[in-house]
Amino acid sequence: MTYVSPILVGILYCLLMSLIREPHRRRFNAVMVxxxxxxxxxxxxxxxxxxxxxxxxxxxxxxxxxxxxxxxxGWLLHTAWDLVHHLKGNPILPFAHDSSLSCAICDPVIALWCLGGGPSLVALARGRFRARRTRSARARRRGLSRAAASTS
Known part of the structure; x- marks a missing residue:
């Protein structure tokens, strides 16, 4: 869980940030980093x-x-600083020994999303769902038209 949880937190961060519309999403993330x-x-x-x-x-x-x-x-720089602090034994949260390590695992997830342009993951998921639904509707229509053609 030490390695999986931070990845899930990074994904959750990206999903929540996806709810903010552009250009505010980019500016908000600049403030966050x-x-x-x-x-x-x-x-x-x-x-x-x-x-x-x-x-x-x-x-x-x-x-x-x-x-x-x-x-x-910026997130990658913070990742490097997290690693340095983890190796020195000075975690970001003094009461949580692996907090800097967790941060160093989470931050690259966010960095990859940002380096990809910070797209709305919600919009991407909706677009894929719509595309899949459209393809299956077309396939059904083609199947119906072939069935109608074969009965005539």
Missing amino acids: GGAGAAYLSGGGFDQWELPMVALITYVAYRGLDSWTFIGI
Whole structure:
């Protein structure tokens, strides 16, 4: 569960974000990655070295206001920082030993979605359902017209 739950959380995040319409979805996600970049500031264990990473992710988040690619890069940067904290033994949540590892597993799921342009997964699912329903309706109509042709 240590590895599966974070993946499910990443997918759930992408699904929930899909409910926000564009361009607000992209901007909201830029703010989210900027906030994630500051998550370790209050005691991440790298003292003053936390500041350059926060500055970098803040810049990337700012660029993400207009670019899904930058948002994806921001999540990948946060993944790397999560791994460093996990290896050092300074988790994002001090009371949850594997919290940084879980975050490092979850964040690439979100990054992949962002690097793909942050599409609405809800709209994609609806489109596939409609396409499948349309194909099966066409197949039924073809089957009916063939059956009618064979009886005449």
